[in-house]
Amino acid sequence: MKPRLESQRLLALFAAGCLLLNYPLIALWNRDTLLWGLPLFPLALFALWGLLIAALACLMERQPD
Amino acid sequence: MSPLLVVAVSLAYLLTLFAVAAYGDRRATAGRSIIASPWVYALSLAVYCSAWTYFGSVGRAASSGVWFLPIYLGPMLAMVLAWLVLRKMLRIAQRYRITSIADFISSRYGKSPLLAGLVTLITVVGIVPYIALQLKGISVAFDVLTAVPAALARERAWWQESTVYLALALAGFTMMFGARHLDSSERHEGLVAAVAFESVVKLLAFLAVGAYVCWGLFDGVGDIFARAAVQPELASLFAPGQGMAFAHPQWFALTLLAMLSVLLLPRQFQVMVVENVDERHLRRAAWVFPLYLLLINLFVLPIALGGLLHFGPGQADPESFVLSLPLSQGQPALALLAFVGGLSAATGMVIVETIAVSTMVCNDLVVPVLLRTRRWSEGRHDLTRVILNTRRLAILAVMLLGYCYFRLAGEAYALVSIGLISFAAVAQFAPAMLGGMYWRGATRHGALAGLLAGFALWCYTLMLPSLAKSGWMADDFLRVGPWGLDWLRPEALLGLGGFDPLTHALFWSLLGNVGLYVGVSLWRSPSVAEASQALLFVDVFERSSQLQPVFWRGQASVASLLALAERFLGPERARELFERYAREHGRSDLSRLDLVDRLEPLQADAELVHFVETQLTGAIGSASARVMVASVVEEEALALEDVLAMVEEAKRLLLHSRELEQKSLSLERASAELRAANEQLKSLDRLKDDFMSSVTHELRTPLTSIRALAELMLDDARAEAGGAPAMRLEQRQNFLAIIVAETERLGRLVNQVLDMAKIESGHAEWQHAELDLVALIRRSADTVAELLRERGALLTLELPDSPVILRADPDRLTQVMINLLSNAAKFVPAGSGQIRIGLALQRDRVQVEVQDNGPGVAPEQQALVFEKFRQGGDASQRPQGTGLGLPISRQIIEHFGGQIELRSQPGQGACFSFWLPLGAPDNDKNGDRA
Numbered sequence: 001m002k003p004r005l006e007s008q009r010l011l012a013l014f015a016a017g018c019l020l021l022n023y024p025l026i027a028l029w030n031r032d033t034l035l036w037g038l039p040l041f042p043l044a045l046f047a048l049w050g051l052l053i054a055a056l057a058c059l060m061e062r063q064p065d
Numbered sequence: 066m067s068p069l070l071v072v073a074v075s076l077a078y079l080l081t082l083f084a085v086a087a088y089g090d091r092r093a094t095a096g097r098s099i100i101a102s103p104w105v106y107a108l109s110l111a112v113y114c115s116a117w118t119y120f121g122s123v124g125r126a127a128s129s130g131v132w133f134l135p136i137y138l139g140p141m142l143a144m145v146l147a148w149l150v151l152r153k154m155l156r157i158a159q160r161y162r163i164t165s166i167a168d169f170i171s172s173r174y175g176k177s178p179l180l181a182g183l184v185t186l187i188t189v190v191g192i193v194p195y196i197a198l199q200l201k202g203i204s205v206a207f208d209v210l211t212a213v214p215a216a217l218a219r220e221r222a223w224w225q226e227s228t229v230y231l232a233l234a235l236a237g238f239t240m241m242f243g244a245r246h247l248d249s250s251e252r253h254e255g256l257v258a259a260v261a262f263e264s265v266v267k268l269l270a271f272l273a274v275g276a277y278v279c280w281g282l283f284d285g286v287g288d289i290f291a292r293a294a295v296q297p298e299l300a301s302l303f304a305p306g307q308g309m310a311f312a313h314p315q316w317f318a319l320t321l322l323a324m325l326s327v328l329l330l331p332r333q334f335q336v337m338v339v340e341n342v343d344e345r346h347l348r349r350a351a352w353v354f355p356l357y358l359l360l361i362n363l364f365v366l367p368i369a370l371g372g373l374l375h376f377g378p379g380q381a382d383p384e385s386f387v388l389s390l391p392l393s394q395g396q397p398a399l400a401l402l403a404f405v406g407g408l409s410a411a412t413g414m415v416i417v418e419t420i421a422v423s424t425m426v427c428n429d430l431v432v433p434v435l436l437r438t439r440r441w442s443e444g445r446h447d448l449t450r451v452i453l454n455t456r457r458l459a460i461l462a463v464m465l466l467g468y469c470y471f472r473l474a475g476e477a478y479a480l481v482s483i484g485l486i487s488f489a490a491v492a493q494f495a496p497a498m499l500g501g502m503y504w505r506g507a508t509r510h511g512a513l514a515g516l517l518a519g520f521a522l523w524c525y526t527l528m529l530p531s532l533a534k535s536g537w538m539a540d541d542f543l544r545v546g547p548w549g550l551d552w553l554r555p556e557a558l559l560g561l562g563g564f565d566p567l568t569h570a571l572f573w574s575l576l577g578n579v580g581l582y583v584g585v586s587l588w589r590s591p592s593v594a595e596a597s598q599a600l601l602f603v604d605v606f607e608r609s610s611q612l613q614p615v616f617w618r619g620q621a622s623v624a625s626l627l628a629l630a631e632r633f634l635g636p637e638r639a640r641e642l643f644e645r646y647a648r649e650h651g652r653s654d655l656s657r658l659d660l661v662d663r664l665e666p667l668q669a670d671a672e673l674v675h676f677v678e679t680q681l682t683g684a685i686g687s688a689s690a691r692v693m694v695a696s697v698v699e700e701e702a703l704a705l706e707d708v709l710a711m712v713e714e715a716k717r718l719l720l721h722s723r724e725l726e727q728k729s730l731s732l733e734r735a736s737a738e739l740r741a742a743n744e745q746l747k748s749l750d751r752l753k754d755d756f757m758s759s760v761t762h763e764l765r766t767p768l769t770s771i772r773a774l775a776e777l778m779l780d781d782a783r784a785e786a787g788g789a790p791a792m793r794l795e796q797r798q799n800f801l802a803i804i805v806a807e808t809e810r811l812g813r814l815v816n817q818v819l820d821m822a823k824i825e826s827g828h829a830e831w832q833h834a835e836l837d838l839v840a841l842i843r844r845s846a847d848t849v850a851e852l853l854r855e856r857g858a859l860l861t862l863e864l865p866d867s868p869v870i871l872r873a874d875p876d877r878l879t880q881v882m883i884n885l886l887s888n889a890a891k892f893v894p895a896g897s898g899q900i901r902i903g904l905a906l907q908r909d910r911v912q913v914e915v916q917d918n919g920p921g922v923a924p925e926q927q928a929l930v931f932e933k934f935r936q937g938g939d940a941s942q943r944p945q946g947t948g949l950g951l952p953i954s955r956q957i958i959e960h961f962g963g964q965i966e967l968r969s970q971p972g973q974g975a976c977f978s979f980w981l982p983l984g985a986p987d988n989d990k991n992g993d994r995a
Contacts, residue, residue: 007149014145021138021320023313030311034294037287042131042366049141049359056145057352 009059017052021045066397068211071404072227078405079234082259082412086242089258100257101342103349108261109336110354111268113140113327114361115195115414116202117484119267119407120384122362126369127383130302135316137362139323141355147347151328151337153502155347157605158338162683166334166494167425171688173501173602174509175594178688181429183513184494187520188331189463190528191490192422194483196467197474199411204228204471206407209385210392210400229468235415236464243420244456256416257340263413268361270406274387275364277399278371282390286367293370298378302370318568319485325495326488331421332414339421415467423459428686431455436689449635452685477535485567486527493519493574496582505599507586515582519574526555526570597708614715615671616708621698623667626677629697633684646676674698763814767807774800817949824956831960836875837868838911838981842902845882849890856890858898865904869911871983877957884950885915885977892919892975907980910963914978922969930967931955954979 019025029044092099099105118136125133143150154169163169167188171181207213207227242256283289293299327333341347372386381389387407391399432452496519497512533540546554556566558573591599597616630639646652650672669677674694681690778800781792823829846860853860889900903914922930931951958965963981 010145010149014142017142017145021142022317023311026316027311027313034290038290042134045131045134045138046359046363049138049355052141052145053352053355053359056355060148060348060351 006059006062013052013055013059020048020052066210066212066392066400068207068227071207071210071401074401074405075227075231075408078408079238079412082262083238083241085262086238086255086259088255090242090245090255093254098254098342100254100261100340103346104353105257105261106341106346107350107353107357108264109257109340110333110350111264111357111361112260112332112336112413112417113330113354114264114267114358114410116199116407116411117195118361119271119410120202120206120387121484122365123369123372123386124382124384126302126365127373127386131366132319133365134362135319136323137355137358139320139325140327140358142320143324143327144351144355147351150499150502152344152347153605154328155338155341155344157502157602159341159344160605161601161687162679163687164339164683165421165425165428165686166329166331166498167429168682168686168688169334170494170497170501170512171429171686172682173598174497174507174512175592175598176687176691177509177513178429178433178692180497180509180513180516181425181686181688182433183516183520185425185429187490187493187516188422188425189466191487192331192418193463193466194470194474195487196415196418196463197471198483199415200228200232200468200471201474203231203408203411205382205385206388206404209382209388210404228471231412232415232464232468235412235419236461239416239419239423239460239464240457243416244423244453244460246453252340252342253420256420257336260336260413260417263409264357266409267406267413268357270402270409271361271387272364274391274399274403274406275368277396278368278390279364281396282375282394283367283371289367289370289374292374296374299370299373302366302373312565314563315565315568318564318571322485322488322492322567322571325492329491329494329498330418330488331425331491332417335417335421415464419460419463419467422463423456426459426463427452427456428689431459432685432689433692436692446632447635448632449684452633474535477537478531482531486531489527489567489571489574490520490523492571493523493578495575496579500582501599502602504586505596505603506591507582507599508589508591508595510588511582511584511586514585515578515580518581519578522574522577523570526558526573527566530555530566593703593705593708596705597703600708600712614708614711615675616703616711617671617674617700618703618707619674619698619700621669621674623669623673625697626669626673626694629693630677630680633681633693642676642680646673669698760814760818764811767811771804771807771811774804817953821949821953821956824953824960832874832876833872834875835870835872836878837870838878838913839864839867839869839904841875841878842882842904842913845879845886846902848879848883849886852887852890853898853900856893856898857896858890858893858900860886861899861901863901863903865906869904869906869983871911871981873961873981874957877960881954881957881979882913884954888950888977889915889917889919889975893917894919906983910980910982912978912980914976916974916976918974921971921973921975922967923971927967927969931965 026045029041031040033040035043089099100109122133122136157163158169161172163172167181167184170184171177174180204226238259239256242259243253279286279289283292293302328337368386368390369383372381372383372390375390375393387403388400391397391403432455435451435455493516496515497507500507501512529538530543532538533543543555545551552559556569558569561569561573564572590596593616597614600614627639627643630642634642678690678694681693684690685693778792778797781797820829842864843862846862850860886900886902890898893900897918899918901914901916903916905912905914955965958979958981961981963979965977965979967975967977969975
């Protein structure tokens with residue numbers, strides 16, 4: 001049942017995305033630190049965003065057989 | 066910068082847009098669509114990024130730091146579920162020809178015209194100001210670029226302002242590419258191509274400005290942040306809470322709002338659902354679209370900080386940093402590019418939003434009213450032109466409404482803050498729309514109550530306060546509540562505090578909306594119309610389009626349906642559709658409808674009625690289509706039991722068709738097998754014939770020579786009896802020797818054929834004895850030594866000194882070796898042949914090779930040489946022989962558990978090799994080898 005597995009994965013990724021981009025996990029990045037000269041908070045948001053896109057691309061581009 | 070230049074550039078950009086759209090349309094008519102690509106689809110989704118993104122994000126970032134981000138993180142999360150939710154929306158819309166959100170919601174709840182009208186009303190109220198905001202964005206950008214002071218700009222008359230011309234040009238564009246002809250699928254390829262093109266332009270322009278600010282104006286992104294960190298009021302911008310506690314509820318609310326908006330904004334629905342060509346494109350778009358959003362947001366914070374550093378806080382409008390930063394550095398070309406980017410962001414949004422809103426206005430407000438008039442509902446004349454013109458008029462009206470609002474509102478708060486207010490308005494569709502896709506029990510009354518409550522609360526908590534803040538009405542009701550009732554204060558309803566106005570409004574409106582939607586839906590069970598539509602929507606993935614139940618029963622004549630379709634789709638298109646229906650459903654009686662006497666007596670079945678209604682839905686919306694179809698047919702009211710029975714029937718049909726499919730599949734497989742077997746038999750038969758002729762030929766040659774020699778000798782004997790001079794003795798001996806040799810050859814041939822037949826049939830006798838393979842090979846080589854000497858071939862033996870013992874039939878193995886060797890001798894070049902025999906011991910088996918330097922065997926022949934009755938090479942070049950030597954050898958080797966194979970490249974000679982297991986006991990291959 002491959003399609004079912006795919007929808008479960010998508011739902012899991014959605015849940016993970018919602019958790020990662022909201023309180024309280026997002027508060028973990030709320031620090032006054034610089035990383036490579038860039039402020040941590042925006043950097044973390046963009047990085048999480050990029051990770052979500054990569055994971056979604058992996059799931060979506062997998063050839064359904 | 067000279068206004069003329071800016072106008073000229075804008076004009077050139079708009080002309081390019083026309084060209085792109087015209088090209089897209091032309092390619093579509095030629096059947097070579099350019100939008101049939103997941104990339105174009107993904108780019109068209111980026112119409113989400115309007116001028117509000119392009120200019121506004123920087124403004125937001127300059128005043129509140131990372132708070133521009135949730136608007137783009139929401140779509141990211143929504144796109145994770147696109148393949149599940151959006152695909153369902155797409156499938157429903159395409160199957161039932163739904164062309165707008167209003168139509169989607171009304172169709173789900175029993176095709177209610179009231180619901181469609183309400184959704185349209187909410188859309189117009191919520192979206193028209195949003196269109197105005199886009200026009201304002203362009204107008205401000207134009208003023209910044211041409212350095213017109215804001216005070217002067219406000220005093221201009223409307224005809225002196227370029228925005229009105231822009232609005233008119235956009236209306237023209239939208240009419241031209243969005244309402245050229247009435248198409249029941251409402252697809253506009255040229256328009257989508259233009260929107261995708263605009264998405265590329267705005268992204269590139271924004272990235273160019275970002276790169277310039279980071280590396281041209283400053284010394285990299287790190288430099289900007291380092292300099293900003295020194296100034297406390299700037300440093301607080303990239304610390305998330307700006308010194309205060311981070312407003313997590315607001316963050317969540319904004320994310321949720323954007324997540325719903327990306328599905329429910331009319332322009333998003335238009336490009337994502339209506340204009341979609343292939344639902345598989347969603348797979349790529351689901352991640353490319355968020356990636357686009359990420360890219361276009363990458364430089365927002367650096368540009369905002371860079372602008373504040375460069376001009377100093379409060380000195381310049383952050384919303385136009387994209388333009389003013391390049392301008393202040395004497396980079397007019399870059400500023401112009403940035404302007405074109407903003408123009409593309411605004412025009413893309415305005416065009417698509419206008420077409421989506423005007424479709425709703427036309428189908429769900431104007432047409433239902435027109436259909437109530439006698440002239441419309443009963444006449445027989447063609448209405449396509451009227452509908453098309455209504456749609457064009459609606460486009461113009463929406464555009465002008467947007468322009469007027471822009472002129473009236475000007476700098477007012479109501480316009481500036483409209484982006485999120487619009488989002489909150491369309492978010493009200495979420496319960497009815499998404500709930501309707503998954504919950505069968507939802508009813509029309511529930512949806513109506515939910516929408517009304519949500520809309521009312523939205524108006525009260527968000528729209529009214531924004532009007533008050535613009536100074537258009539007294540704002541004391543904001544502070545003390547209407548009639549002094551404190552608990553009714555719009556921004557702290559029932560005393561609920563601690564939220565910002567948007568979160569507060571979103572909470573109350575969605576609470577009221579969902580609460581009434583669920584509550585009222587649960588009040589009573591769905592009516593027949595609601596239940597049947599619910600089944601079609603919720604279970605859309607469960608049936609293919611041919612096997613869905615049609616909930617209709619009654620009497621209808623084909624003639625009246627055809628007449629109806631002709632009125633709304635045009636005579637030509639209607640007949641074309643009927644022809645197509647006849648072809649697809651195998652209804653030959655429905656073709657050639659131009660013959661009146663054929664048409665008159667025909668009765669339509671439920672499926673045809675449903676087909677016509679679906680086609681009409683595409684043109685005038687589901688509610689109006691329902692009314693019109695109902696007006697020309699006699700319908701029987703259905704009870705809920707009938708609907709359920711019809712679902713059962715459809716289910717039965719589905720099972721039945723699956724069974725049939727399976728049966729036909731297995732039949733197909735069986736017939737393919739039979740065909741293959743037949744082919745094999747035929748080819749075997751042919752081979753047998755070939756073999757017979759080849760064997761007969763082989764038998765005849767020695768027979769002929771025996772007979773000729775015998776006759777000669779007979780004649781000679783007679784002559785001698787008659788006293789004539791006789792043959793010499795040597796000659797006679799010679800003749801007899803030849804006869805003996807030929808007889809032997811005949812015997813060999815017959816033996817071989819018999820041998821093969823015996824082995825094949827399993828009647829052969831096998832000996833099993835211990836034998837030394839090395840010795841056996843040497844003996845075989847001695848046997849063929851004479852033959853090799855005749856051919857002038859040189860034989861080398863590469864054999865180990867110690868014996869190799871295995872159990873097999875020595876005579877048979879000798880037969881194999883002689884076969885291989887004489888085979889090689891036959892093919893090596895006369896006089897210079899070289900043959901090599903090699904023997905290699907491997908762990909549990911022994912391998913023997915016979916390599917020659919003959920012409921080799923062509924690759925396509927290699928598989929054939931071991932087959933019975935076949936000989937390598939053309940029939941003409943075939944050396945003498947039965948063609949049975951190699952097949953017999955293979956049978957023998959395989960009998961002893963080994964394998965024989967041929968490796969050869971043409972021109973490199975051939976190498977036959979076989980291996981045998983060491984210590985293989987019997988023909989029982991699984992025997993005790995251990």
